[in-house]
Amino acid sequence: MQIFKTKTAIYKYVLNQKKAGKSVGLIPTMGALHAGHLSLIQKSKAENNFTIATIFVNPTQFNNTNDLIKYPQPIALDIKMLENAGCDVLFLPSTTEMYSTDESWDYNIGELANMLEGAYRPGHFKGVTQIVYKLFNAIPATTAYFGQKDFQQFLVIQQLVSYFKIPVKLECCPIVREYNGLALSSRNVHLNAVEKVNALVLVQSLNFIKQNFYNLPLNVLINNAKKMFIGLNGVSLEYLEICDKCTLHPLQSTKPNIGIALVAAMFGNTRLIDSMILD
Ligand code: AMP
Numbered sequence: 001m002q003i004f005k006t007k008t009a010i011y012k013y014v015l016n017q018k019k020a021g022k023s024v025g026l027i028p029t030m031g032a033l034h035a036g037h038l039s040l041i042q043k044s045k046a047e048n049n050f051t052i053a054t055i056f057v058n059p060t061q062f063n064n065t066n067d068l069i070k071y072p073q074p075i076a077l078d079i080k081m082l083e084n085a086g087c088d089v090l091f092l093p094s095t096t097e098m099y100s101t102d103e104s105w106d107y108n109i110g111e112l113a114n115m116l117e118g119a120y121r122p123g124h125f126k127g128v129t130q131i132v133y134k135l136f137n138a139i140p141a142t143t144a145y146f147g148q149k150d151f152q153q154f155l156v157i158q159q160l161v162s163y164f165k166i167p168v169k170l171e172c173c174p175i176v177r178e179y180n181g182l183a184l185s186s187r188n189v190h191l192n193a194v195e196k197v198n199a200l201v202l203v204q205s206l207n208f209i210k211q212n213f214y215n216l217p218l219n220v221l222i223n224n225a226k227k228m229f230i231g232l233n234g235v236s237l238e239y240l241e242i243c244d245k246c247t248l249h250p251l252q253s254t255k256p257n258i259g260i261a262l263v264a265a266m267f268g269n270t271r272l273i274d275s276m277i278l279d
Contacts, residue, residue: 001083003090007138010091014139022049026141031055032072032186033081036176040145041085043173053082054091054135061127072189098134105130109156115248116262117152120238125156132157136166143169149183151275183274195267198232202263206276209261213278218242238264
């Protein structure tokens with residue numbers, strides 16, 4: 001696997017691949033890789049001649065400094081995992097490679113910036129669009145792969161791509177879970193044994209909604225799912241909503257193929273999110 005650290009070098013390299021008629025798949029990550037990230041690599045490998053992963057812990061998308069400081073960065077292990085997965089190229093830039101000191105970013109995210117994740121993490125999506133725009137410019141990929149795990153982020157990136165008319169296809173891929181249903185996340189390493197058990201309430205509440213979607217009114221579904229968080233020590237629910245999967249507005253009635261349930265909660269000092277499409 002080749003490793004590039006500068007935008008100029010990777011840009012030239014990708015352009016040459018595309019000139020040679022090769023399709024290029026891109027998987028942006030913040031590292032601390034797990035099987036969820038690797039599923040995106042596998043999808044890209046199956047669909048492209050060439051696969052590029054990026055690892056960059058993007059400071060502008062962290063609204064909580066402590067979260068940034070303690071974000072796991074096992075880079076040697078990540079490189080091994082990418083090599084074993086057959087990833088062709090890793091883009092591993094420094095912060096100074098991606099940002100100048102006096103930079104501002106004014107892209108108007110619109111209402112998605114203020115709902116759900118946007119409401120609980122002010123400025124988060126501004127940082128996300130800022131870095132993804134830079135990555136798409138440096139790496140003119142054919143297709144970029146993202147996880148449904150960060151569903152709202154995917155919608156924001158779709159909007160960014162459409163606004164700037166960036167010539168890249170986007171794919172939203174299924175959530176990879178542990179055997180017990182817990183969605184894989186780089187932040188799971190911060191959970192202690194009790195928090196890890198408590199965190200199962202995320203998938204359990206989503207499963208409850210999915211299983212009863214056609215049997216109970218939406219408000220009853222949400223209220224009963226929220227009750228599952230009550231009494232769990234050190235757990236605080238931030239939001240649990242059933243939304244239209246195009247707009248993220250609260251779903252008004254039970255209809256097939258347009259709903260998604262989204263949840264976020266704190267487990268001690270660790271914030272986790274999860275979601276489930278309600279087909
Ligand atoms: P991150 O490194 O957390 O920024 O995630 C990089 C990409 O991997 C994003 O598109 C995430 O949505 C995706 N991802 C994270 N966790 C999972 C998972 N459990 N299953 C599938 N994709 C995931």
